[in-house]
Amino acid sequence: MEAYLGIDVGSVTTKLAVLDKNDELITSCYLLTRGRPIEMVQQGLARIKEQLPGDIDICGVGTTGSARYLAGVIVNADLVKNEITSHAVATLHYLPEVQTIIEIGGQDSKIIIVRDGVITDFGMNSVCAAGTGSFLDHQALRLNINIEDFSQRALNSQTPARIAGRCTVFAESDMIHKQQIGHSTEDILYGLCQALVRNYLNNVGLGKEVKPPIVFQGGVAFNRAIVKAFQEELKTEVIVPPHHEIMGAIGAALLVHEEMTGNKMSKFNGFGVSETSYQTSSFECKACPNLCEVAQLKLNGKVLARWGGRCDLWERAPAEEKK
DSSP states (O other): OEEEEEEEEOSSEEEEEEEETTSOEEEEEEEEOTTOHHHHHHHHHHHHHHHSOTTOEEEEEEEESTTHHHHHHHHTOSEEOOHHHHHHHHHHHHOTTOOEEEEEOSSOEEEEEEETTEEEEEEEEOSOGGGSHHHHHHHHHHTTOOHHHHHHHHHTOSSOOOOOOSSHHHHHHHHHHHHHTTOOHHHHHHHHHHHHHHHHHHHTTTTOOOOSSEEEESGGGGOHHHHHHHHHHHTSOEEOOTTGGGHHHHHHHHHHHHHTTTTOOOOOOOGGGGGOOOEEEEEEOOSSTTOOEEEEEEETTEEEEEEOOSSSTTTSSOTTOOO
């Protein structure tokens, strides 16, 4: 049985998706990265193997996400692709007429503008937390609210509180003020959703022509209150597609399927990678005044990859080369 594996390793979550030869989803896996991308990729591979039939033949593996190069080295990927392309390809697969893609993850957010099936513009935010999922997590913790209950309680709001959402510091102080003057928790929660949406549109979406159909994906799309806030702000329908939380992994699988046409042989190391013991270490690069801390991945004493510098000096050099 022919199949293609996509792996999306982000700062907060690690996602894996397996598609068949008709690009239909066979199985998937969604894990918290917890600052251990290598372990989570291995754990994800082990789970995926358990869910697949014995006659499966992985004909291609693609990686994406912030740790895509690291994941690519671990599995010996056939294709390593950026998140923008992967998310857009997956969205176009499910909704070919899409014109705007909103993607909000745990620690970054993106907007992708598509016209006639082609990416024409995009924006990213990886600096300010106020337009990401961690903003909601942090404020829910401050209010002693379980993040799983956040959405339903926010939807019960009758008169949302106006929260200053330019950054998490201002939002928290404003939220405390709203509590002190008697706003209900539900009104504060929905006010936080509206603040996140305003922050996203005023920063990530600044200068972008947001036209329908609009698709909203990423882990934060689970929060129906955020979906409602986007629809109110944009005054149009916002579509949450199937498998919205693993769209990056699906996109990587679709791209590697296209890459492997013509009977190319996959370089995939196999699911046995999940049991391999890797070693990680770091050193200070002295090639310039930045003094970057460069991390490296080793197997049996041999360096497989290096990453983490401000430039690609170490990433593009052969692993065994010394400078």
